[in-house]
Amino acid sequence: MSADDDARRLQVADPTGWFEKLYAEAEAGTASVPWDVPQPQPHLVEWADGVDGTGRRALVVGCGYGRDAEFLASLGFEVTAFDISPTAIAAVRERHPDSSVSYVVADLLDPPAQWRRAFDLVVENMTVQALPVALHAEATEQVAALTGGELLVLAVARDEGPDPDGPPWPLTPAEVEAFAGDGLAPRSIRRDNGRWVAEFVRQVAMN
């Protein structure tokens, strides 16, 4: 059975709980996690060209095994990274025992109140698309609310049309544009090789 089949089998009627089951099975050696790759997301690496994170706080949403979080830490960011799966967070801490990243178990759909607009940079890489379409609007709103400065959204793209039989549930143009709520403005939204690379920035209120 492929890693994608493992993910699909465990998703049945449990939109967020199946991640923990998948990570637990992976720890037991009976399943593999499709996104368990060592290198950071290439579009994040491209975005980061010339970026110095020194003195800036970054938040990585749905961090999994920490590939993007570790990369941002290497750029000097003070990184917090969270995932709903306690097993994933235990595993990432074990993989990176000397990491400067603060790895936290948290739910995007109910994040800690003190995180609201607390981060200079938020990176959302494939978490919203891992949730059923019915949860996309709520998850998107939460991602935007965590962003104090810039937001980078990386996701698989699809056209408008009938909902796919996920997971995953790639994002439509309207779903990507929806991150521009709650005071965030789009800086650039592009589609590259079937993926969204979308940047948003919080607008400063002028008095």
Ligand SMILES: C[S@@+](CC[C@H](N)C(=O)[O-])C[C@H]1O[C@@H](n2cnc3c(N)ncnc32)[C@H](O)[C@@H]1O
């Ligand atoms: C497709 S994986 C992507 C992982 C990571 N961003 C990467 O690219 O390696 C989606 C991740 O989001 C996490 N996740 C799903 N729902 C979540 C939620 N409500 N809150 C926090 N994390 C969540 C899953 O446990 C999983 O690690």
